[in-house]
Structure formats: structure tokens, C-alpha cells
């Protein structure tokens with residue numbers, strides 16, 4: 001066994017687990033073949049990202065610090081995906097794979113280097129700053145760390161009201177403002193009477209609820225949740241995920257849900273996209289990704305997902321990847337995963353695998369290869385909190401009649417699209 005091989009260990013059944021699903025599409029890079037992008041617009045598509053790329057210039061550090069000269073950082077490298085209104089795309093990958101950059105590009109906190117972002121039918125890729133204000137109302141973010149994202153000197157009432165003031169949605173001193181903040185506190189399960197308390201008076205989970213209330217203040221259409229539970233105690237995570245799930249149903253929200261761990265996106269997502277070193281390597285509806293994954297990297301991530309049934313005597317081989325994600329400053333040739341892949345062969349080092357459809361032949365209708373659309377699916381999978389996670393018998397992830405965006409492909413009645421970028425994909429059922 002070489003360093004490229006994962007070690008395998010017997011792993012006792014774990015106790016808890018969560019649900020998910022997402023979607024995405026092709027990648028345009030200089031070293032990677034790309035499908036022609038003429039995909040049809042999905043039914044009621046809220047977000048559409050086409051070959052989105054972000055290269056941070058050489059010498060620029062994460063916080064603007066100067067680094068040594070050299071190649072730019074290709075943090076996001078030609079990714080494409082769609083999210084239908086009301087759906088959730090789960091974006092997963094190890095730290096450094098470009099997830100947060102993707103979220104910040106979508107919300108236009110960062111300017112893309114190439115590619116386009118279409119939101120609610122409008123190209124927002126190059127929107128000038130004066131036109132960004134209304135967009136901020138429609139696209140809100142929830143951040144990982146509820147401690148650092150709330151100003152400790154402001155009351156939670158002031159924190160939640162801030163976006164309303166910035167957007168001019170309520171008068172500064174008005175009763176309407178206070179009433180709205182109380183309403184928001186109640187919505188996220190906090191006591192409306194705690195309006196005048198400070199962040200330090202709350203627990204981590206409560207602080208994240210404040211962060212969620214702040215994000216919802218402007219009645220956004222899209223919420224980008226960037227690892228919203230990663231910093232929380234395991235026992236609290238399920239509560240926050242269930243809160244986000246309930247809010248989606250109640251308010252008709254659309255989510256981009258970012259996590260480094262597949263178990264965290266399982267409950268909420270309709271489609272799951274797996275990201276590695278700036279590119280999407282596999283995307284499928286939740287059920288397909290968890291039960292019929294094809295990419296070795298996805299297999300490795302899945303092997304780390306806890307087994308839901310604590311009483312289960314099942315054991316699972318865990319794939320341990322060696323080393324960290326390589327630097328996007330100087331990514332490996334061809335398939336970027338090859339230095340860590342136990343299946344790598346010569347072609348993997350010389351020829352980049354395209355993101356290609358692996359759905360059953362003839363199942364994709366008119367949707368071209370290289371594209372995927374996330375449409376809402378129902379019912380959702382089970383949650384770590386004891387909510388049901390297993391879809392009922394019948395075709396996987398089909399949407400009840402009468403709902404827009406009736407399948408994960410955006411083609412009413414069609415099966416979900418499954419795409420993978422690997423020369424030697426192999427179906428593996430990990431769960």
C-alpha cells in the first residue's frame with residue numbers, strides 16, 4: 001500500500017446522523033473538458049450559476065495581507081449549478097475546497113473573476129455597488145461562528161434591527177421596528193422579551209438563532225448558510241437544522257447550505273454537490289448521492305458519516321484520506337484528486353475527467369449533460385433529531401403534483417440528474 005491509499009479501519013456504529021441533498025453542474029477550467037452549456041432554465045429557477053470562477057490575485061492573503069508573489073489562488077474554478085425556488089442545495093467538501101468563496105460570490109460579497117450569477121432571472125454578476133443594496137435584502141447569509149458575527153456591545157434587538165435600518169424597512173424608533181424584531185425572535189424560538197439582552201447572555205445555539213433572525217429580518221428569498229452548525233455543540237446542531245427546515249417551509253425560503261461534513265447537509269438538502277479544490281466532482285439528489293455515490297472523494301466523505309442507528313451492530317470501513325487539500329495556488333494536474341486517490345492511474349494525472357452524466361441512459365430527457373438543477377423534493381430525509389429521514393416507498397425524491405419544479409432535474413416527472421468527474425467511477429453504497 002502506498003501513501004495514496006487510504007487506510008481502512010473497522011468502525012463501530014455511531015449514534016447520530018442527519019439528512020441532506022443538493023445539486024450542481026459543469027466546470028469550465030483550462031484543464032478540464034466542459035459540456036456545452038445550453039441547458040434549459042429549470043422550472044422556477046431562483047439561482048443559476050454558470051462556470052463561476054474566482055481567482056484571488058497572487059500576493060493577496062485571506063485578510064488582505066500580502067503573501068509572496070506567485071500564481072493566483074483559483075479558489076472556485078468554473079462551477080455551475082441551479083437552485084429552484086424553495087429548494088436546498090447542500091455544498092460539501094473539506095476546508096479549503098472553495099465553499100465559502102462560492103457563497104460569497106453568490107451574494108456578491110466578492111466579485112467573480114469569470115462566469116455568471118443569475119438571481120431571480122436577473123444577471124447580477126457585474127451589478128454596480130449602488131444596485132447591490134436591494135440585492136442584500138433578497139440574499140442573506142448565516143455565518144459559522146455566532147460568537148464573532150454578533151457585536152457584543154449591541155443588544156440583540158439592535159442586532160436584528162440593523163438590516164431593517166440599513167434597508168430603510170422600518171423607522172428607527174418606531175413601534176413597528178420593535179414589533180418586527182419581537183416577531184423575529186419568536187420565529188426563531190427565542191423569548192421576545194429578551195430584546196434588550198446582550199449576546200454574552202445567550203448560549204451558542206441561542207446566538208445562532210439570533211444570527212438566523214437577523215438574516216430573516218429583510219424577508220430574503222435566498223439564504224446562504226455557511227457552516228451554520230459547525231461551531232455548535234453536537235447536541236444543539238439538530239435543533240438549529242430543524243429550525244432552518246421549519247423556516248424554509250414556513251417562509252418558502254431557498255437555501256445554499258454549506259458544510260464540510262455530509263452528515264450535516266443530509267437532512268436539509270434536496271441535492272448535494274461535492275466540491276474539491278474549487279471544482280464540483282459529484283452532484284446528485286440526496287438519495288442518489290447517499291446510496292449510489294460514484295466518486296472516490298464522495299466515498300471517503302460518506303465513510304465518515306455516522307451510522308444513524310445506535311443499536312446497529314453494523315460496522316463500516318472508514319476511508320481515511322492522507323494529507324490536506326492541496327493548495328489551489330498550484331493544483332495537481334488533470335484530476336486534482338489524484339495525489340490522494342487510491343484508484344489513480346496514469347490517465348488521471350494527464351487528462352482531466354469531465355463532469356459527466358451518469359444517470360441511467362435515456363433518463364435525462366432534454367437536459368444536456370453537464371448541468372444540474374436543484375428543485376424542491378418532498379418529503380425530506382430523516383433528521384438527527386428523530387424526525388423522519390427516509391423517503392417513503394416509491395420513486396426517489398419525486399415532488400408531489402402541483403408543486404413547481406417537480407424533480408431534481410427540473411424536468412417534471414424526470415429522474416434526478418447524477419453527475420460525476422472521474423475516469424473510473426464506481427458505485428458504492430456506503431450507508
Ligand SMILES: Nc1ncnc2c1ncn2[C@@H]1O[C@H](COP(=O)(O)OP(=O)(O)O)[C@@H](O)[C@H]1O
Pocket residue numbers: 056060061062063064073074075093094095096097098099100101102327328
Ligand atoms: N481573500 C482571499 N485571498 C486569497 N485566498 C483566499 C481568500 N479567501 C479564500 N482564499 C483561499 O481560497 C481557497 C478556498 O477558500 P474557502 O472558499 O474559504 O474554502 P472553504 O470554505 O471550502 O474552506 C483557500 O485556499 C483559501 O485560502
Ligand code: SF4
Pocket residue numbers: 295296297335336337338341342343344345348353421422423424425
Ligand atoms: S479520475 Fe477518478 S480514479 Fe482517477 S484520480 Fe481522479 S478520482 Fe481517482
Ligand SMILES: [Mg+2]
Pocket residue numbers: 099100101
Ligand atoms: Mg468556509
